[in-house]
Amino acid sequence: MCIRDRGRIMCWLWTPGGPWREAIEADLDVSVSAMWALEEVVEAARGADRPARVQLKADTGLGRNGCQPGDDWAGLVRAALRAEAEGLLRVTGLWSHLACADEPGHPSIAAQLGLFREMVAYAEERGARPEVRHIANSPATLTLPESHFDLVRTGIATYGISPSPELGTPADFGLRPVMTLSASLALVKHVPGGHGVSYGHRYVTPGETTLGLVPLGYADGIPRHASSAGPVLVEGKWRTIAGRVAMDQFVVDLGGDEPAAGAEAVLFGPGDRGEPTAEDWAQAAGTIAYEIVTRIGTRVPRVYVNEEQDG
Numbered sequence: 001m002c003i004r005d006r007g008r009i010m011c012w013l014w015t016p017g018g019p020w021r022e023a024i025e026a027d028l029d030v031s032v033s034a035m036w037a038l039e040e041v042v043e044a045a046r047g048a049d050r051p052a053r054v055q056l057k058a059d060t061g062l063g064r065n066g067c068q069p070g071d072d073w074a075g076l077v078r079a080a081l082r083a084e085a086e087g088l089l090r091v092t093g094l095w096s097h098l099a100c101a102d103e104p105g106h107p108s109i110a111a112q113l114g115l116f117r118e119m120v121a122y123a124e125e126r127g128a129r130p131e132v133r134h135i136a137n138s139p140a141t142l143t144l145p146e147s148h149f150d151l152v153r154t155g156i157a158t159y160g161i162s163p164s165p166e167l168g169t170p171a172d173f174g175l176r177p178v179m180t181l182s183a184s185l186a187l188v189k190h191v192p193g194g195h196g197v198s199y200g201h202r203y204v205t206p207g208e209t210t211l212g213l214v215p216l217g218y219a220d221g222i223p224r225h226a227s228s229a230g231p232v233l234v235e236g237k238w239r240t241i242a243g244r245v246a247m248d249q250f251v252v253d254l255g256g257d258e259p260a261a262g263a264e265a266v267l268f269g270p271g272d273r274g275e276p277t278a279e280d281w282a283q284a285a286g287t288i289a290y291e292i293v294t295r296i297g298t299r300v301p302r303v304y305v306n307e308e309q310d311g
Helices: 020-025 035-048 071-085 107-125 138-143 278-285 289-294
Strands: 029-032 052-057 089-095 132-134 181-184 187-191 209-214 231-234 237-240 250-253 264-268
Touching: 020 029, 020 035, 020 052, 029 035, 029 089, 035 052, 035 071, 035 089, 052 071, 071 089, 071 107, 089 107, 209 264, 231 278, 237 250, 264 278, 278 289
Parallel strands: 029 052, 052 089, 089 132
Antiparallel strands: 181 264, 187 209, 209 250, 231 237, 231 264
């Protein structure tokens, strides 16, 4: 089944010599944060013999990608509008990104919104007519309506996951996690007490028990730092990784239960069946849920459910 995304697509993280012309010919919006990038996209537009769709990114305080306010922004806007007048590009967007939107009341939020409005106004007063202005990420989308402008950019919320536990649970925002990670037990076996498990024997069975082997590991995106901590649901019971996560497998202590090989082990999901969630894994691994859901590698098959038929 082929499902096409019919919305506009913006590519925003570029390095010198990037495939600007290919992006222009694919009718993508490209983001520009510096003069070198504008020069390269203008040259690519000449080669493609069609105007580029360009969105100018402002650094309003995140200190990452984006053009600095003041002289840098003035120069970039001036050069972009000059190229637009020559028919080489169209300034389709003005945008930025928030640093602390997941911390309600943080003073940087109001400061960034204020500076963004100023930088947008500067560009528009000089002739920019963007189709869209945008700054809101997932937490801002959920908690800061004044940041929505013309569109919002939902990242983690698209997965149905809350941007942070401090903001609220997915249910608090009407979200439901859409991703489930599971595997079939590759082996179940009896072992005596005092049996070391996995590399380094960081886990030793406290008594006679059963062990289940889950065929997923750090090569698949299972965080090694969740060793001896990551939760797994097997036949309705929460288990914890026993010992170290290996490259392509880890072990859970089943406490004497004897599920058959092939029984489902659910690492995380929406929680509807009592299974752990991505947030549970984030807590176990000392990270954030964003990392848990995005680190799952290409070796893990994707099974899409509730797909809509194309066209």
